[in-house]
Amino acid sequence: MASLTIDPSLLWYIARTKPRMGERALQALQAAQVVTYQPRTSEVVVRRGRRVIRRTAMLLRIVFIGVADADHLDEAKAAPGVADLVCYPVEDASTEGNIAGPVLKPARLDAEGLQQFVDVLARGEIVEPVGIKVGQSVVVREGPFASFPAVVEAILPNDRLRVAVSLFGRPSPVEMGMADVQML
Template structure:
């Protein structure tokens, strides 16, 4: 019976292995995201899970044993003796999330943020707090906000822009 199992790759061998696995007509999921690199010559598409591929295969099959010995493979991710199995629902959730990221959902909000603008933190450890947008940072949609604390104090915090929502003016 086929299961989604996790294959660990050697550093930067995901693309090579993805095509090797697909050439063997084995279903493989390799989530990649578009990024805005600091260095303009750097890759603009990167693995969402660097060093890992999801393979839909029977872990006891000959094909699974063969894949283990491909150049660039570190091995199957295991819990004890059994390969780590990933539920179909999680694979679908990852697909939806990666598609949303690649379609720019949340990125347009980041571009509209200006220094001094009030924002709400909607996810993460500071969810529910209000902040003031301070600056866009280098890299992939990172920002710095000034977290509003007691007695009008503000603390600078760096976070992913997807955790923010522009506060509606009342």
């Protein structure tokens, strides 16, 4: 799976969203031309008797944002749904006459380190999603091959599998979703 490519020309920060406003914040940031990345995980859940794949945020209320400059960062902070940026304290030495003390400065991320983080997450999502492994025997639950036995040949991106279904005594490769198979 090709993971997201982090643009090293952008300045990367961590934004926290307001409770229950994550999607609205993502839409507002994208409308402001801010590059966003929110790591997500997949899980198979049962809803109303059907198995479906649910993608949820891996880090709750956290979004990685890429901006061009300080003005673009101010625009991102003001977006609806964005609570604040992750900051760290530094000593204020801006002008004479100010009261000495620490001020909060947004924590800037290293683009190369963030790219390594994204790559590790992408590899981890494919290696062992929901406990299904290559070579494992499964039964097809839905579609034209329902109730046929199969063997997992490959785990593909976007929660897909390639399985070998036994048709007329010969294995035939078929691509399907993870929710369409049941482990034995």
